[in-house]
Amino acid sequence: MVMASSDPPILIIGAGVLGLSTAWHLTERGARVLVIDRERIADGASCGNAGLICFGHPPLTRPGVSIQGLKWMFDKRSPLYIKPRLDGELLRWMWSFHRHCNKRHFDRCMDVLCALGGLSAKCFDEMFDATSIDCDWRREGWDDVCMFESTLDHAEAEAAHLEPFGYRAKRIDGETLRAESQAWKPGIAGAIRYEDSATMNPGAFTAGLARELVARGVELRSGCTVADFLRDGDGVTGVRLDTGEEIAAPHTVLTAGVWSDALARSLNLRIPMQPARGYHRDLGGLAHVPRLGCVLNETFIAVTPFHDTLRLAGTLEIAGFNAPWLKDRLSHLTDACGRYLEGVDTAEVTSEWAGYRPCTPDGLPAIGGVSSHPGLFVATGHAMMGMTLGPGSGKLLAEEILGERPSYASPMLSPLRF
Ligand SMILES: Cc1cc2nc3c(=O)[nH]c(=O)nc-3n(C[C@H](O)[C@H](O)[C@H](O)COP(=O)(O)OP(=O)(O)OC[C@H]3O[C@@H](n4cnc5c(N)ncnc54)[C@H](O)[C@@H]3O)c2cc1C
Incomplete structure (x- = not known):
């Protein structure tokens, strides 16, 4: 598709990693793009997360997870916490989530996620080749660190699921980990190293990507809250902001994170998602940090070293929007890491943050055009x-918008599947 310079640009709602990445690929193909966000650019979930780039990571819908989640329901310090409440929306989501937590669905998800992960890995390489984004990008893998031999055996068995997809993982013992960094306390059993993955400072990545887009002619506008879609029959022809301003567009891209569902509803389209809040706590001034980003297996907490910061991130809290922060969960990040790492309990806290993961009940994203x-x-x-x-x-998404043959397609990603 060739766009004339007088045509209005393609409009993207939401400047998180999804909106900015779509803008990148559209721009690379010569399209004109306008990205709008109600907040500052690149300030949502995409800026404060753990920054582990885990190609081939399994979905949340794993066999047994829904039952475990129910057991954890009343424990505010558990890795997955669902605030008990009578909410029809939440109950429907939980029932659907439960129905998807089985081996057959898990295997089908892995096919999709591993293919999408492989595509993303190539895209990251291309982006870093073409830009000078400075975000502590390290393509050296991440470690699934286990305190106990039994969990290490289990983690090794899980890693074997990825081998058929061409992702490499190797077992390393606790001594090797400690030889790499004195940050690790004695007594840790070892780790599974996912060698093909990467880590980065996510806020620096999205901010850098936004700068690169501006340099390539993309217009980024913050402080623009989309209230509604402009319609021509069933077709979508742009958006109306809460100020009443109308923005017409030949194509409108909805990448508003967990808030996408609320916007889609005005079109009678449902993308059911629960906001799964997670926290980070950044620590400074540590004498030693792990060599690579990692997840502390028994706690589900991610630990990522940036150049002068150690980020602890995790917990998955389904409590609706705008519930007060659970301070217990923040201090749990430090307490749990203190069992594995030297110095974290006394380190200076340089930042605390919370953001919402957009979680569908089937564990897969929704990507594509909406034929209705x-x-x-x-x-x-x-x-x-x-x-x-x-x-x-x-x-x-860029390929579909511009009518190109898609690099990958699966009906399991359809936004109309719910
Ligand atoms: C604690 C934590 C740790 C995580 N760790 C990792 C990790 O290690 N690796 C990984 O791959 N992922 C991780 N994630 C998940 C990842 O952060 C999210 O999946 C991702 O950021 C979602 O990106 P997004 O672009 O869909 O949404 P967002 O980044 O939330 O962007 C959506 C944007 O839409 C805007 N918006 C919403 N409504 C409107 C409106 N009406 N009008 C205009 N704009 C609007 C918002 O302001 C926001 O900027 C983590 C998440 C959390 C919370």
Whole structure:
């Protein structure tokens, strides 16, 4: 598709990693793009997350997770916490989530997520080749660190699931970990190293990507809250802001993270998602930090070293929007890490943050055009894998918008599947 310079630009709602990645791929193909966000650019979930780029990461819908989640329901310090409440929306989401937590669905998800992960890996390489984004990008893998031999054995068995997809993982013992960094306390059993993955400072990545887009002619506007879609019959022809301003566009892209569902509802389109809040606590002034980003297996907490900061991130709290922060969960980040790492309990806290993962009940994102509403395209629902899968998802969407043959397609990603 060739756009004349007088045509209005393609409009993207939401400047998180999904919106910015889609803008990148559209711009690379010569399209004109306007990205709008109600907040500052690149300030949502995409800026404060753990920054682990885990290609081939399994979905949240794993066999047994829903039952475990129910057991954890009343424990505010558990890795997955669902605030008990009578909410029809939440109950429907939980029932659907439960129905998807089985081996057959898990295997089907892995096919999709591994393909999308492979595509994203190539996109990251291309982006870093073409730009000078400075975000502590390290393509050296991440470690699934286990305190106990039994969990290490289990983690090794899980890693074997990825081998058929061409992702490499190797077992390393506790001594090797400690030889790499004195940050690790004695007594840790070891780790599974996912060698093909990467880590980065996500806020620096999205800010850098936004700068690169501006340099390539993309217009970024903050402080623009979309209230509604402009319609021509069933077709979507742009948006109306809460100020009443109308922005017409040949294609409208909905990448508003977990808020996408609320916007889609005005079109009678449902992308059911729960906002799964997670926290980070950044620490400064540590004498030693792990060599690579990692997840502390028994706690589900991610630990990522940036150049002068150690980020602890995690917990998955389904409590609706705008519930007060659970301070217990923030201090749990430090307490749990203190069992593995030297110095974290006394380190200076330099920042605390919370953000919402957009979680669909089937564990997969929604990516693609909405055939019931020509002109509308969606990329959302990436849950805990948005940074990892963002660039690949943006490529698929850009290809579809511009009528190119898609690099990958699966009906399991359809925004109309719910
Ligand atoms: C604690 C934590 C740790 C995580 N760790 C990782 C990790 O290690 N690796 C990984 O791959 N993923 C991780 N994630 C997940 C990842 O952060 C998300 O999947 C991803 O950021 C979602 O990106 P997004 O672009 O869909 O949404 P967002 O980044 O939330 O962007 C959506 C944007 O839409 C805007 N918006 C919303 N409504 C409107 C409106 N009406 N009008 C205009 N703009 C609007 C918002 O202001 C926001 O800027 C983590 C998440 C959390 C919370």
